[in-house]
Amino acid sequence: MDASPPPKSDLLIETNRLSKSFAGRVVVDQVDMQVRAGEIYGLIGPNGAGKSTLIKMLTTLLPPTGGDALIAGLNLRRQSGEVRASIGYVPQLVSADGALTGYENLLLSARLYLIPRAERAARIKEALEMTELTEAADRLAQNYSGGMLRRLEIAQSTLHRPRLLVMDEPTVGLDPVARDIVWDHVRDLRGRFGTTILVTTHVMQEVDALCDKVGILHRGKLVETGTPAELKASIGPEATLDDVFAAIAGKDAETSGDYRDIRQARRSAVNG
Amino acid sequence: MASPIAPVANFATQVYAVADAEIRKLRHDPSELLTRAIQPVIWLVLFGEVMAQVRGLASGNGPYLDFLAPGILAQSVLFAAIFYGIAAIWERDLGVLHRYMVSPAPRSALVIGKAVSSAVRGLSQAAMVYLLALLLGIAVDLNPLRLLAAIVMIALGSGLFSTFSLIIACIVRTRERFMGIGQVLTMPIFFASNAIYPIDIMPNWLKVVSLANPLTYQVDALRALMLTGGVSRYGLAVDFIVLAAIAAAMTVIAARIYPRLTM
Numbered sequence: 001m002d003a004s005p006p007p008k009s010d011l012l013i014e015t016n017r018l019s020k021s022f023a024g025r026v027v028v029d030q031v032d033m034q035v036r037a038g039e040i041y042g043l044i045g046p047n048g049a050g051k052s053t054l055i056k057m058l059t060t061l062l063p064p065t066g067g068d069a070l071i072a073g074l075n076l077r078r079q080s081g082e083v084r085a086s087i088g089y090v091p092q093l094v095s096a097d098g099a100l101t102g103y104e105n106l107l108l109s110a111r112l113y114l115i116p117r118a119e120r121a122a123r124i125k126e127a128l129e130m131t132e133l134t135e136a137a138d139r140l141a142q143n144y145s146g147g148m149l150r151r152l153e154i155a156q157s158t159l160h161r162p163r164l165l166v167m168d169e170p171t172v173g174l175d176p177v178a179r180d181i182v183w184d185h186v187r188d189l190r191g192r193f194g195t196t197i198l199v200t201t202h203v204m205q206e207v208d209a210l211c212d213k214v215g216i217l218h219r220g221k222l223v224e225t226g227t228p229a230e231l232k233a234s235i236g237p238e239a240t241l242d243d244v245f246a247a248i249a250g251k252d253a254e255t256s257g258d259y260r261d262i263r264q265a266r267r268s269a270v271n272g
Numbered sequence: 273m274a275s276p277i278a279p280v281a282n283f284a285t286q287v288y289a290v291a292d293a294e295i296r297k298l299r300h301d302p303s304e305l306l307t308r309a310i311q312p313v314i315w316l317v318l319f320g321e322v323m324a325q326v327r328g329l330a331s332g333n334g335p336y337l338d339f340l341a342p343g344i345l346a347q348s349v350l351f352a353a354i355f356y357g358i359a360a361i362w363e364r365d366l367g368v369l370h371r372y373m374v375s376p377a378p379r380s381a382l383v384i385g386k387a388v389s390s391a392v393r394g395l396s397q398a399a400m401v402y403l404l405a406l407l408l409g410i411a412v413d414l415n416p417l418r419l420l421a422a423i424v425m426i427a428l429g430s431g432l433f434s435t436f437s438l439i440i441a442c443i444v445r446t447r448e449r450f451m452g453i454g455q456v457l458t459m460p461i462f463f464a465s466n467a468i469y470p471i472d473i474m475p476n477w478l479k480v481v482s483l484a485n486p487l488t489y490q491v492d493a494l495r496a497l498m499l500t501g502g503v504s505r506y507g508l509a510v511d512f513i514v515l516a517a518i519a520a521a522m523t524v525i526a527a528r529i530y531p532r533l534t535m
Binding site: 056059060062081085097098099104111140153 | 282285286288289290292293296297300301365366367368370371372373374375376377378531534535
């Protein structure tokens with residue numbers, strides 16, 4: 001839907017027929033996806049559409065079975081270590097360690113990402129301030145609320161100032177207030193550091209309010225991309241993103257999602 | 273930046289990151305260390321005192337309890353280390369493992385970090401068993417050099433078995449399956465070794481199994497190092513080389529298959 005293709009260097013994610021199949025079952029099907037630097041890109045689609053699998057490939061957790069991708073100019077297959085160093089990832093599950101304090105979780109990340117010792121304390125302090133967790137820093141993360149945990153995870157994932165932050169349903173299970181706070185921090189990150197953000201969500205209002213661009217994944221294929229306004233206009237004058245979603249995913253949306261998807265989503269909701 | 277030791281220093285930082293996180297968790301909740309101390313008490317006091325009545329069970333001339341103590345030390349370290357696999361699956365189910373896997377740390381650094389933390393756990397176990405042995409009047413050798421060597425052997429054994437457990441976890445992938453297989457593996461490792469009886473009284477086929485069992489070499493070293501006048505049957509150098517070589521092989525395998533857990 002872009003009028004003119006952006007220059008190469010401007011792309012933080014560029015996939016080329018990226019595919020994944022499990023035992024012959026195609027889950028991600030030749031996806032060509034482009035995310036520009038500084039963009040907030042929303043990936044939507046019904047459960048089982050392949051969002052999490054696509055995200056796992058882009059974050060190097062899962063090797064592709066076909067195609068290729070450049071992440072921040074690095075080859076996903078051949079430079080996976082470098083790719084990991086230049087991205088941050090907030091998984092759908094709770095990835096902060098509940099048995100450690102907020103500070104200790106950040107210290108762990110600072111060391112794993114090799115933030116120089118001289119800068120560690122200042123970085124952690126800044127991250128705690130940015131996510132408003134300074135006062136809770138010495139409490140065990142298992143005593144945090146769902147919103148605090150997500151903020152801690154975002155702080156952990158961005159301590160090394162990644163060029164790209166990938167978030168898999170970061171607001172699932174959060175109440176509207178906690179959700180807004182999380183999104184404020186995400187906007188703040190982009191404002192301060194120009195971080196590019198790729199996010200999956202089921203909340204269409206969120207997509208509408210925050211994403212510069214949306215990609216709709218359906219049965220493993222990227223079937224539609226555009227700005228939220230473009231997508232709505234393609235359906236009709238009064239259309240909402242829910243209408244867009246229903247038009248594309250409609251019949252599948254009700255019956256989709258296997259046991260594992262649902263179990264994960266519900267558990268995230270409970271933990272959140 | 274271009275310093276030749278930079279990669280080594282970075283690797284060490286990442287190993288330390290993982291180990292330190294585990295040790296901090298243990299400090300937040302040390303109750304595990306105390307509950308784990310109960311098992312060696314049962315073995316030494318109940319099993320040991322009864323079996324001491326059987327003549328000829330201990331090789332050499334010392335009392336059976338002295339013979340048994342290093343075996344029970346190795347056993348409690350083994351049982352603690354074997355839980356690392358289930359902890360890894362648990363971390364995967366929670367989501368914590370994803371954080372490690374998307375970090376730029378080499379997988380070998382993650383594996384070694386876990387092994388180091390297992391070694392720290394094992395050593396705190398060992399301290400309890402040493403204390404218990406002293407209380408029971410066992411002829412414990414407190415020579416600092418021998419203590420240091422015992423620390424090395426305990427750390428190696430603990431790292432080795434925790435990494436072995438991690439490999440099993442990567443293969444079976446679920447907690448339920450691990451629970452089943454954990455028992456099936458731990459018991460033969462323990463009984464097909466020289467931990468509670470000498471290899472000499474075993475049938476021949478079991479002798480062969482015991483000689484291929486790393487626990488045998490750990491116990492052999494500990495018998496020489498923990499007890500006054502203790503001697504190693506295979507030689508401390510052999511014990512050390514066997515344990516170090518198997519630990520290295522396990523680390524290579526685990527580093528390869530650890531990422532499978534989050535796939």
